[in-house]
Amino acid sequence: MSEIKKVSLGSQGLIVPAVGLGCMGMTTIAGADIYGKADEAEAIATIHRSLELGGNFLDTADLYGPLLNERLVGKAIKGNREQYVIASKFGFEINDEEQLTGKINGRKSYVRKAVERSLQNLGTEYIDLYYQHRLDKSTPIEETMEVLAELVKEGKVKYVGLSEVSSDTIRKASAVHPLTAVQTEYSLFERSLEETGINDTLDELGIGLVAYSPLGRGFLSGQFKKVEDFPEHDFRRSLPKYMGEQFQKNLELLGEIENMAKLKGISSSQLAIAWTIAKGAVPIPGTKRVKYVEQNIVATNIELTKAELDQLESIIPLGTLTGDRYDAAGMQAID
Template sequence: MRTATLGRDTTTEIGVIGLGCMGMSWGYDERGRDERTSIETVHRALDLGCTLIDTADQYGPFTNEELVGRAIAGRRDELVLATKGGLVVDDPATFRAHRDGRPEHLRAACEASLRRLGVDHVDLYQLHRVDTEVPVEESWGAMAELVAEGKVRALGLSEATVEEIRRASAVHPVASVQSELSLWSREPLADGVLQHCTREGITFVAYAPLGRGFLSGRYRTSQDLPEVDGRHFIPRFTPEALAANQAVVDPVRKVAERRGVTAAQVSIAWVLAQGERVVALPGTKTPRYVAENAAAQALTLTAEDLAELADLPAVTGTRY
């Protein structure tokens, strides 16, 4: 697996494709969740060099960290462990949550995450969302104290603006920014976040590089979605939007067929093509898809491929 450095001020190397663990416990298809298979998935990821293992206290809530903790037992030295704090779930059924960036909350959240994960430190602790009611300098300062205490090795932001990244960087180095980036979610390119990260030596972690599964081609109608699945709450997955958005995924499938790969691999390869500091973070709960995703790191898209993918039609529906 090719690697990238985590931030400018660390020597930590991570595989350019990581593993998002959320779906093992939260958010997507609730059928068929199996702890043994999830643990096998984490182990398969590590075997393939997908060393960035990402979770959050929100997922479950809390249960995903416990699962990841059991999965990495005995293999702690093989991975870069990332978790997040700063989002508090109000209603698990509807995924409603609120932001809490108060220093006292973040400290307590991080310490609770360490207990659930069964570790004495995490390699990357991320502010899940900037709390507009709390100056980012205060949230970031509290997180920097965790670094000084050895509980955290590096700090990251999630879904932050360029201005928020700059303000945080003035307090303590920002090692990573995690935001949604895919062929149907190009906002970090449009708002300059990815370009800022590139200039400043900040690793950009692209979550949902498969468009929450849509870009794999598996979901052509709402009937293809599991009955209990958080995507039913996402505007891009309404029946009308799914029908309209086939115009987005069909060209991806065309490129995949020409190259002899899957649409998912084309989607991940496009994300990686956005810069040498970009890391893709697809989520899955099965070893089979870990292997398929990991193989995308060997796919180099041609100029023809990239030109076709640049001309995809506008997406119907917002991200949230």
């Protein structure tokens, strides 16, 4: 395995590479291609190539598919499980027919059911990092954390995380059992966790930050110059960030980022990943293609000076309106 910079994720002992691999786009969700068509053989080749380069931190969830994504990851890691750090998530309720019910469930009985199903799908006896995908607002976070603490004691889960939660929830959860990581959307185009002070809470409590969509759902790659550039049923077409006038404004900001990347001799994607790492996060850019995983891993070696960081952040200063990151229903699920 090649050398890649390793970092401590949080203060509980988990060591991961400086960049992870988001696996969501490798399968459909509820029969829809989220980020264009996926190909299983290419997806598995991408996971294997990532490992060859030292990128062994894989991020999946039972929601993706539902369940198909964990099964694909299980297939890719078979016979080589101990080489990988696997993160998965629970919370979007899935019934016995493997269908989403539309509810979020953090009750003890459901968490136990979800973890057993995920272990089976992944073909493993333990999950390295297990997140609650979204807060169940009808179940106290303390109850959910109690069962997660039990799963750690039983060896089924090694480390515990939460996703898209407020500082208040993070504090309540941490009082029950230490959190290793909080996962949230974080990129040059999405910095609300800085505005709400969540990053300060994480620093104070020694909790790691895992940044999903560090490339603004691919927007920062510069491949999408008009809405029609997104594949036909791609869910990005429904996101406020990439609609109408807001899309045009964001394209102008992207142009300045692309100019800066050109001067540095790197791609805008690599610049965006390097920025996220410099901000203390572990980004998990999603891809299902070998060439992109290679480019993303190269970005871990890019150093940005303070002047470069300041210049980047002056393009999109904190408080810049770049559009909501989900539709109204998706925004409501965020704590």
